[in-house]
Amino acid sequence: MSAVAAARPSAPDPDPASAPIDDLTAFLVRLTGLLLRSSGEGAHLIGVAVTDSARGLGGDASLLLVPEAATLTVVAADGRTRTETVHGFPEVFRLDRVAALKPLLADVRAGRADVAEAGRRLARIERAPAPYPWWLTFLGIVLFSLGFAPLMQPTWYEVGTTAALASIAAALAVAADRVPRLARVLPLVVSTTVSIVTLGFFAGDPAHGGPVLLMLPALFFFVPGDYLSAAAAELAAGLVTTGAIRLVYAVFLLVQLCVGVLLGVYVTGTSTRALFDVAAASDLPRWALFLAWTVFTAGTVLAFAVPLRFFWPVLLLVYVTVGVQSLATGLVGEVAGTFFAAVVLAAAATVLSRGAGRPPRLILVLPGFFTLTVGSLGMRGLTTLAGGYVVEGFTDLLNMLVIVTAIAVGMVVGATLVPESGPRRAAASPGTRSAA
Structure with a gap:
């Protein structure tokens, strides 16, 4: 579901290297979903991870969180806004994904990965089989x-x-x-x-x-x-x-x-x-x-x-x-x-x-x-x-x-x-x- 947010976060300064609104929203929705599904030990750090990632990609984001869902508002560098609802049942049974996410988020926050590369790495994390038989x-x-x-x-x-x-x-x-x-x-x-x-x-x-x-x-x-x-x-x-x-x-x-x-x-x-x-x-x-x-x-x-x-x-x-x-x-x-x-x-x-x-x-x-x-x-x-x-x-x-x-x-x-x-x-x- 997409709609214009009633209360928009302030838009960041335009950046020619910033991700377009569609690509940025798609990545942040997938990231939020994976974080929710891995949040059996608490959802309080999801907002920091998502908003820092958005800013690392030249945009901004805000979250309204409950344990099994989040309302995500994304703002691109050009000021366009999207709002999405993300669902994910909180569990802790695949901590290999949590481990794999950490370096990805560090690279995104530091500007070492653009939205296309970040999306590819996130998809590999989601598709990766369990590490143990x-x-x-x-x-x-x-x-x-x-x-x-x-x-x-x-x-x-x-x-x-x-x-x-x-x-x-x-x-x-x-x-x-x-x-x-x-x-x-x-x-x-x-x-x-x-x-x-x-x-x-x-x-x-x-x-x-x-x-x-x-x-x-x-x-x-x-x-x-x-x-x-x-x-x-x-x-x-x-x-x-x-x-x-x-x-x-x-x-x-x-x-x-x-x-x-x-x-x-x-x-x-x-x-x-x-x-x-x-x-x-x-x-x-x-x-x-x-x-x-x-x-x-x-x-x-x-x-x-x-x-x-x-x-x-x-x-x-x-x-x-x-x-x-x-x-x-x-x-x-x-x-x-x-x-x-x-x-x-x-x-x-x-x-x-x-x-x-x-x-x-x-x-x-x-x-x-x-x-x-x-x-x-x-x-x-x-x-x-x-x-x-x-x-x-x-x-x-x-x-x-x-x-x-x-x-x-x-x-x-x-x-x-x-x-x-x-x-x-x-x-x-x-x-x-x-x-x-």
């Missing part, structure tokens, strides 16, 4: 879950159970890439299947821990802890509309997973009273607990299509985040420890992402979101409530709200202490508007 994605989801297993219960039984359950979840996730109808209900199908198998084969002995603790690592790939943290960070940064919508969607995903667990309870004839966290006695050595984060990082790289060259900086930031959280929690408590870990994560990710050849900040921040594990608290709280344990359930949910707020505020503080380098910051972008 399906079986490596399958392996990545399994490793991702195994890395979290000791966090739920540091036992060999938890690790072995997770290997079996995560293989089922990974098989369904890989199948959903080829069956769009399955993708629409994937969280419900995965949680129901994992619940039935857990209750039917692995949760017979209370000494091995509660059934939800056995299920959670296999479901962690689908638990929206990162969405919850991103939503809270957007709210803390003043992006009320994008943050609120993302928060509602994250809560919906949590409830959908909880419903799947309850369906498994009903199918197997298990009492809902079994949905109570009973932790098993630890029997894992310390080296296994330390190694688990390396396994998790390898899983993240494969499951989310992160280029292999970024493995080591991602691994470094994972251990830094875990180390700061563990140390600070021991000194000042869980909430403060999570806050300081989020500050360090945001600041360190900004520093490590500087430079066109460095990993994008999203790739560095994403594993840290997962290590702070806010999503599991929401899942445990909902299932505990469903089991009839009201006090314990609401306690978990309250802890989730407090910790997700600590993560969000910590990320904002870290970003404030170490701002991103670049020609303009979001606060200094008069042509960029959010829906907040």
Whole structure:
């Protein structure tokens, strides 16, 4: 759809090398769509990327953003204006595209690529196949879950159970890439299947821990802890509309997973009273607990299509985040420890992402979101409530709200202490508007 904007941004000075309005609009529409589809961790930087790219091509642009759509207004050097509506469902599953976009955007902003070259490079990014075959994605989801297993219960039984359950979840996730109808209900199908198998084969002995603790690592790939943290960070940064919508969607995903667990309870004839966290006695050595984060990082790289060259900086930031959280929690408590870990994560990710050849900040921040594990608290709280344990359930949910707020505020503080380098910051972008 094209129309004349009611309120036009000021037109830039004419430049004979500037892109014509049609070419400029086509490129910015495709760029906005790809950024929206890659914005599961937040849409707040889309406006900066699009408007900086427009100015690098001799035009101007403004955006009205919500998480799954944007109204884009483009102004060419000759003053002509176009307005387009762009849609894109926010996800984080193809981070190779995020990595490929970073040098392209740097060249466009610096004037090293005209609109024709930029369009060709963007088309190659969109058409590029996933960097890893399906079986490596399958392996990545399994490793991702195994890395979290000791966090739920540091036992060999938890690790072995997770290997079996995560293989089922990974098989369904890989199948959903080829069956769009399955993708629409994937969280419900995965949680129901994992619940039935857990209750039917692995949760017979209370000494091995509660059934939800056995299920959670296999479901962690689908638990929206990162969405919850991103939503809270957007709210803390003043992006009320994008943050609120993302928060509602994250809560919906949590409830959908909880419903799947309850369906498994009903199918197997298990009492809902079994949905109570009973932790098993630890029997894992310390080296296994330390190694688990390396396994998790390898899983993240494969499951989310992160280029292999970024493995080591991602691994470094994972251990830094875990180390700061563990140390600070021991000194000042869980909430403060999570806050300081989020500050360090945001600041360190900004520093490590500087430079066109460095990993994008999203790739560095994403594993840290997962290590702070806010999503599991929401899942445990909902299932505990469903089991009839009201006090314990609401306690978990309250802890989730407090910790997700600590993560969000910590990320904002870290970003404030170490701002991103670049020609303009979001606060200094008069042509960029959010829906907040």
